Amino acid sequence: MNIKFIGHILSYLLIMESVFFVPSLTIAFFDQDGTARFILVTMALCLLVGTALNQLTRKYETQRYYAQEGMITVSLSWVILSLFGALPFWLSGQIPSYIDALFETISGFTTTGASILTEVESMSRSLLFWRSFTHWLGGMGILVFMMAVVPLGRDAGYSLHIMRAESPGPSVSKLTPRMGNTAKILYGLYFILTAICFVLYLLGDMPPFEAICHAFGTAGTGGFSVLNNGMMAYSPYIQWVTTIFMALFGVNFSVYFFLAIREYAAALLDEELHLYVGILVTASLLITFNIRPLYSSFFESLRYAAFQVSTIMTTTGYATADFDLWPSFSKTLLVTVMILGASAGSTGGGLKIARVLLLLKTLRRNILQSVRPRSVQAVLINKRPMDEQILDNTNAYLSAYCVIGMICVILVSIDGYSFETNVTAILACFNNIGPGLNLVGPTCNYSFFSPFTKLVLSLAMLLGRLEIFPMLALFNRRAWVRHR
Amino acid sequence: MKIVIVGDGKVGQTLIRQLSKEGHDLTVVDSNPKILNNNIENFDILTVEGNGASMETLRRADAGTADLVIAATSTDEINLLCCITAKKLGAKHTIARVRNTEYREQLVALRQELGLSMTINPEYAAAREIYQILQLPNFVKRETFAKGRVEIVEMRVDEKSPLRNLPLHQLPSAVGFNILVAAVLREDQVTIPSGNFVLQEGDHVFFAAKTAHLMLLLKHLGLSPQRIRHVMIIGGGRIARHLIPRLLEARIDVKVLEKDHDRCLQLYSEFPQISVVEGDGSLQQILESEGIHQTDAIITLTNIDEENLIISMFANHCGVRKIVTKIGRLEYGNLFSDMGIGSIISPKERCSADIVRYVRAMQNAEGSEIVALYHIANDLAEAMEFRVDDTVRYQGVPLKDIPLRENILIACVTHDNEPVLANGSTTFREGDAVVVVSAGQHMISHLNDIYAE
Numbered sequence: 001m002n003i004k005f006i007g008h009i010l011s012y013l014l015i016m017e018s019v020f021f022v023p024s025l026t027i028a029f030f031d032q033d034g035t036a037r038f039i040l041v042t043m044a045l046c047l048l049v050g051t052a053l054n055q056l057t058r059k060y061e062t063q064r065y066y067a068q069e070g071m072i073t074v075s076l077s078w079v080i081l082s083l084f085g086a087l088p089f090w091l092s093g094q095i096p097s098y099i100d101a102l103f104e105t106i107s108g109f110t111t112t113g114a115s116i117l118t119e120v121e122s123m124s125r126s127l128l129f130w131r132s133f134t135h136w137l138g139g140m141g142i143l144v145f146m147m148a149v150v151p152l153g154r155d156a157g158y159s160l161h162i163m164r165a166e167s168p169g170p171s172v173s174k175l176t177p178r179m180g181n182t183a184k185i186l187y188g189l190y191f192i193l194t195a196i197c198f199v200l201y202l203l204g205d206m207p208p209f210e211a212i213c214h215a216f217g218t219a220g221t222g223g224f225s226v227l228n229n230g231m232m233a234y235s236p237y238i239q240w241v242t243t244i245f246m247a248l249f250g251v252n253f254s255v256y257f258f259l260a261i262r263e264y265a266a267a268l269l270d271e272e273l274h275l276y277v278g279i280l281v282t283a284s285l286l287i288t289f290n291i292r293p294l295y296s297s298f299f300e301s302l303r304y305a306a307f308q309v310s311t312i313m314t315t316t317g318y319a320t321a322d323f324d325l326w327p328s329f330s331k332t333l334l335v336t337v338m339i340l341g342a343s344a345g346s347t348g349g350g351l352k353i354a355r356v357l358l359l360l361k362t363l364r365r366n367i368l369q370s371v372r373p374r375s376v377q378a379v380l381i382n383k384r385p386m387d388e389q390i391l392d393n394t395n396a397y398l399s400a401y402c403v404i405g406m407i408c409v410i411l412v413s414i415d416g417y418s419f420e421t422n423v424t425a426i427l428a429c430f431n432n433i434g435p436g437l438n439l440v441g442p443t444c445n446y447s448f449f450s451p452f453t454k455l456v457l458s459l460a461m462l463l464g465r466l467e468i469f470p471m472l473a474l475f476n477r478r479a480w481v482r483h484r
Numbered sequence: 485m486k487i488v489i490v491g492d493g494k495v496g497q498t499l500i501r502q503l504s505k506e507g508h509d510l511t512v513v514d515s516n517p518k519i520l521n522n523n524i525e526n527f528d529i530l531t532v533e534g535n536g537a538s539m540e541t542l543r544r545a546d547a548g549t550a551d552l553v554i555a556a557t558s559t560d561e562i563n564l565l566c567c568i569t570a571k572k573l574g575a576k577h578t579i580a581r582v583r584n585t586e587y588r589e590q591l592v593a594l595r596q597e598l599g600l601s602m603t604i605n606p607e608y609a610a611a612r613e614i615y616q617i618l619q620l621p622n623f624v625k626r627e628t629f630a631k632g633r634v635e636i637v638e639m640r641v642d643e644k645s646p647l648r649n650l651p652l653h654q655l656p657s658a659v660g661f662n663i664l665v666a667a668v669l670r671e672d673q674v675t676i677p678s679g680n681f682v683l684q685e686g687d688h689v690f691f692a693a694k695t696a697h698l699m700l701l702l703k704h705l706g707l708s709p710q711r712i713r714h715v716m717i718i719g720g721g722r723i724a725r726h727l728i729p730r731l732l733e734a735r736i737d738v739k740v741l742e743k744d745h746d747r748c749l750q751l752y753s754e755f756p757q758i759s760v761v762e763g764d765g766s767l768q769q770i771l772e773s774e775g776i777h778q779t780d781a782i783i784t785l786t787n788i789d790e791e792n793l794i795i796s797m798f799a800n801h802c803g804v805r806k807i808v809t810k811i812g813r814l815e816y817g818n819l820f821s822d823m824g825i826g827s828i829i830s831p832k833e834r835c836s837a838d839i840v841r842y843v844r845a846m847q848n849a850e851g852s853e854i855v856a857l858y859h860i861a862n863d864l865a866e867a868m869e870f871r872v873d874d875t876v877r878y879q880g881v882p883l884k885d886i887p888l889r890e891n892i893l894i895a896c897v898t899h900d901n902e903p904v905l906a907n908g909s910t911t912f913r914e915g916d917a918v919v920v921v922s923a924g925q926h927m928i929s930h931l932n933d934i935y936a937e
Contacts (some may be wrong), residue, residue, distance in 0.1 A: 176512055176530065177510050178528055
């Protein structure tokens with residue numbers, strides 16, 4: 001284990017986190033809301049621990065850094081960032097319990113958007129901003145951001161191991177030869193799309209503060225709102241903008257890269273994109289017809305259906321309608337797209353469409369193979385045969401996903417709430433969505449759960465965002481054994 | 485710079501290691517995804533799977549916007565086709581590995597049509613290097629500069645050597661003429677020594693000297709220049725076929741051991757003067773019956789590193805005076821220096837050094853040109869020759885007044901075709917050639933890079 005280098009990366013992250021607090025601090029000074037000193041204390045703490053760690057791990061070497069190190073770096077970073085990120089909520093007393101503050105912060109970084117707050121509008125604007133900002137940072141990945149700004153040694157492949165562990169999807173594709181440049185391009189695209197979303201919100205007469213917070217929530221496919229009513233409070237125009245942008249942020253970012261360099265064929269002929277759009281449109285239309293009797297016009301029910309499908313499938317978690325009251329068929333469809341999730345390489349969570357595609361094609365191949373044992377079958381994605389290793393990993397991921405989901409449901413059921421509540425709460429956290437059904441439905445929140453359940457749900461969010469394996473690597477005893 | 489490397493074999497991998505260290509954006513093309521995967525985990529590069537000679541693959545690798553495309557697959561024809569295609573797509577420069585000497589005439593004649601900036605032939609270069617070493621077998625390695633007039637030679641200090649426990653400032657009086665120690669390799673560490681440095685047993689010393697003085701140096705060190713009269717070559721592949729005519733020209737008796745019957749016949753028909761033995765050169769019995777105890781030198785050129793190492797160690801045990809060992813993978817290079825396997829030749833390393841020189845020269849198109857670049861001392865130091873032009877600073881300033889970076893030495897200045905070993909009062913000016921030895925981390929691609937600040 002290359003503990004020195006892992007520590008060195010973590011030290012940079014902590015120093016970066018203290019910088020991330022600067023906008024919140026500015027708002028706190030501007031509003032004079034009394035949170036400034038708590039933010040300052042957190043910043044100082046991050047800076048202090050970060051610098052100390054940086055000095056301790058000065059003599060790092062980038063060479064011996066493999067997949068295991070990458071996974072441990074990523075999962076440790078997310079845990080540590082959340083632990084520090086929760087401090088201002090707790091110190092300022094706006095969220096009295098540290099466990100609740102941690103739940104809220106992890107929910108932010110993992111872009112889940114599940115909240116324990118019953119009353120959002122009474123929070124100070126500086127902390128609301130921080131809450132939404134965590135969505136934006138967590139969406140594309142904090143370590144990816146770090147790789148874009150901190151060059152730590154260019155001869156090693158360490159960056160790939162980190163990227164693999166942090167980026168969602170079955171495989172990672174570099175866009176340029178250098179990982180640093182790839183990270184810069186990804187954040188550039190992310191920034192531009194967020195800015196466009198922000199401007200469109202402003203044009204819809206959303207106040208600037210709300211516009212920027214909601215733009216962060218949409219971009220990171222998070223789902224924290226700064227209003228008690230969430231997106232229900234806004235005009236149909238804003239709801240349509242949100243629907244479209246959530247869907248856009250659920251697309252693999254390499255598609256935008258190929259569009260930007262005018263490789264239209266590579267961008268638009270992607271099989272994952274086709275399946276993603278196909279599911280999105282089909283589910284929206286089916287639900288539109290199903291809920292048609294509840295609303296006055298076809299167009300209105302389409303707006304509600306499309307918004308809900310987009311928000312659930314991209315794992316954002318805003319809501320414009322209480323879909324808990326919808327017919328059973330619609331609810332079932334929504335739970336289904338909950339599990340499927342967004343595209344690989346996007347800011348969304350869930351199982352990922354790329355995996356679904358691989359799983360379906362593997363299934364088809366295996367059935368064909370058993371019917372006609374001598375026929376040659378391969379899994380082709382975009383006309384290229386997929387590596388067996390990736391197929392194996394995808395199958396293993398599905399198993400891990402089911403097993404861990406089940407264990408979490410059992411642990412949560414100790415609290416004694418309804419089956420529907422428990423299952424959808426785990427699905428909503430594990431897939432980084434936010435709202436579920438019944439007691440955790442779109443108009444409710446997670447405050448009523450016991451502290452133990454909240455910790456289980458927090459862990460589920462981290463497991464879901466980092467795609468299980470990196471978190472499991474933390475618990476591998478052998479990783480921590482010191483050789484020589 | 486943007487560089488596309490086609491062919492992820494041994495040369496390709498050496499290039500990836502070197503060029504990614506120097507900070508270039510690399511895209512590597514190969515048809516074997518396993519090898520590519522292996523590399524992507526160790527280096528910050530982009531990989532493209534496919535046939536590197538096809539336009540579709542090259543387009544996916546974005547060869548059209550590349551500054552340089554290097555074709556280093558195992559097949560000459562594919563390499564040539566790859567370069568033509570890349571050039572057509574818009575690549576600025578192309579380098580092809582062409583090993584078959586039958587194409588040499590075509591390459592000269594068709595250079596323009598083929599769009600080649602440079603061709604490399606690792607086996608040919610290796611043969612030339614082996615021949616050089618055999619000429620003066622007391623030295624482990626020889627690197628030539630200034631059109632062959634100056635060399636940096638490597639010598640190991642053994643227990644009988646008069647260099648043992650000698651402070652360097654006494655060296656000129658010990659050997660009787662002007663000589664410069666450019667670098668010393670001691671236990672995996674390279675130093676550019678000062679006058680107080682004392683040599684120890686086991687050190688590898690790198691002398692800079694005029695070629696004409698080398699014999700004299702040996703004489704003053706009390707080493708009789710050993711002339712090689714009989715050479716035994718294990719493995720009759722490409723390098724052997726390049727090497728044999730040179731050896732024959734120097735009237736050296738050659739014996740080749742080769743396993744493969746067809747290759748034996750081919751060698752025999754090509755060079756009727758030599759003695760060809762069909763047999764496995766890694767068998768002790770065969771080596772002994774073919775006279776390993778009588779031969780002056782043994783050169784191990786089989787395709788398997790481990791075999792070469794074993795044969796060379798056995799030869800050392802039998803007391804063969806000069807041993808040359810071919811090693812393909814130099815990752816374990818620092819293990820070899822004290823194993824008694826003599827001079828190590830690595831064709832891949834040599835040709836990748838040539839390409840690195842070309843790349844550095846490309847980087848400063850309008851700067852002082854790199855004429856030669858060698859990696860010495862287990863890759864821990866570089867010896868380079870630069871041409872001085874008007875962009876170079878500190879012209880006409882005595883060397884003792886020039887602020888150099890740490891671990892940099894100016895070894896020699898060639899003025900009007902007359903090389904002079906550098907001392908404190910030496911100066912250089914436009915048109916001269918300067919040999920620099922660098923043991924630092926800093927990359928030198930222009931003569932101005934050697935100055936501090």
